[in-house]
Amino acid sequence: MSARTDRTTFRQRPQRGSHDFDAMAAILDEALSCTIAFVDDGRPVSIPTTHWRMGERVLFHGGQGSRLARVMAAGAELCVTVTLVDGLVLARSAFHHSMNYRSVVLFGQAVEITDPAEKAAAFAALIEKLSPGRYASVRPPTDKELGATKLLALPLAEGGAKMRSGPPVDDEADMSWPVWAGVVPVTMVKGEPVAG
């Protein structure tokens, strides 16, 4: 689980890194979007999409015509990245300004899931992520709709989480610089639902 490999070894600020499965899973579960990077003709392409998790797999979907879904189904090497910004770290010195964040970077190849029952269960899990308890009330997918959507699973295996939290860290000599210093928390908030 979450094997440490050369490409998941933290070199910059390793104290901010973790290969812990639960830490990675929690970040993936909280985030509503990710980017999926692949290589196209030697050049990088990174596309935003939605992900969700079932156990040790991270799931993605796309229309049958979607280039990203086709690239993933073909077994391309992928890099999936998720970022949650938690705060603006306002230091006394310009140099020590920073952000609090939690991020996950995953590497690997996805596999396509084609079994209709598995697909239906996975899409139910996505709707439950968006709105817990909702799936039982919606019109379930037809066979045609299940067929129109590709479902892809990437093992939550080779990757790592990185995070910063807490106050700014200024140099001792700057501690009396006459400016407010601290953290402005940043949160993703769900607002009043708008019927439509």
Add this chain to the structure above:
Amino acid sequence: MSARTDRTTFRQRPQRGSHDFDAMAAILDEALSCTIAFVDDGRPVSIPTTHWRMGERVLFHGGQGSRLARVMAAGAELCVTVTLVDGLVLARSAFHHSMNYRSVVLFGQAVEITDPAEKAAAFAALIEKLSPGRYASVRPPTDKELGATKLLALPLAEGGAKMRSGPPVDDEADMSWPVWAGVVPVTMVKGEPVAG
């Protein structure tokens, strides 16, 4: 400006796409983080970081020892991706659930900026993005601090924005399905500052 190329031509849902400079700039300015993808030994790597914009350039920074900063300074092909999630689109049918979002995907090569005055101005702009009006009050960067940080600029040139907004779009036959449907807005909110 924002030239449309083969890799920035929208193939999926082109009605959601735009190559408009102002549309891309607004999304970049609102987002606090992005991912930068590059190719390493034939495989994709996508790292989260902070970006900011000055005119027609998107800026990034990193320590001199940072692998990402070095890769960028070396002229690697990059793909920069920014995503803002605006809402959960809860449809009557499982199939038509979606998200409202605004995203930008940029391609290109960065150039390193080494002039100390240009670097100081760019870091001032980053702090102004985090907290407008703040830069005049903080302890400015020393030459040593400026030297310790790489500054990289990517032209806001080859790229596109993609977005979805508005209510769910259900099939006519599902319009009387007995479930609430609509949008749950999602917003990034700044909280009460915590001194530290």
